[in-house]
Amino acid sequence: MLALVKKPRIEISLQGERVDELIEWIGKKFEVSILASDNSDSVAIEDTDFWKEMQSNRIGNLLSAARLKAGLSQSRLAEKLGIRQNMVSDYERGKRRLSSAMAKRMAKILKIKVEKIS
Numbered sequence: 616m617l618a619l620v621k622k623p624r625i626e627i628s629l630q631g632e633r634v635d636e637l638i639e640w641i642g643k644k645f646e647v648s649i650l651a652s653d654n655s656d657s658v659a660i661e662d663t664d665f666w667k668e669m670q671s672n673r674i675g676n677l678l679s680a681a682r683l684k685a686g687l688s689q690s691r692l693a694e695k696l697g698i699r700q701n702m703v704s705d706y707e708r709g710k711r712r713l714s715s716a717m718a719k720r721m722a723k724i725l726k727i728k729v730e731k732i733s
Contacts, residue, residue, distance in 0.1 A: 626650075672709035678732055679707040681725040695724050 623645075629637060641647055648665060650658055660666050669676055682692050682703075689703040696703070696717075705711035706721075713721075715733060722729035 674713060674732055675707045675709040678713070678721065678725075681721075681727050681732070682707075685725050687725075692721075692724065696720055 625645075627641075638647060638649070648663070650660075650663055650665075682689070685692075687695075689707070690700045693700040693703045702711060706713055706717075713732060718733040719729050722732060
């Protein structure tokens, strides 16, 4: 069985006896989605709600991940960029479109290739 805990994002592959009990137990604390089970055919990742959610704000998710990997808070990144923290939040949530100039500035600070976020 392939299960996904949405927050925190954890993907779990489970096999063996009493898998259903374990999923039920995890489900008491976290929101769990079953991506595939032994009782059904595999599901293409592109057909899952998780994938659709991630793709709907691909740039923002990549930006957020790069910021976290760089060990920066939104406030610290905003300070380095000379913008307000809420603008960084807007970029990460897909509420603000990332210009090519801003993408270059962010890529330099986050030490990533600009192509990842443009």
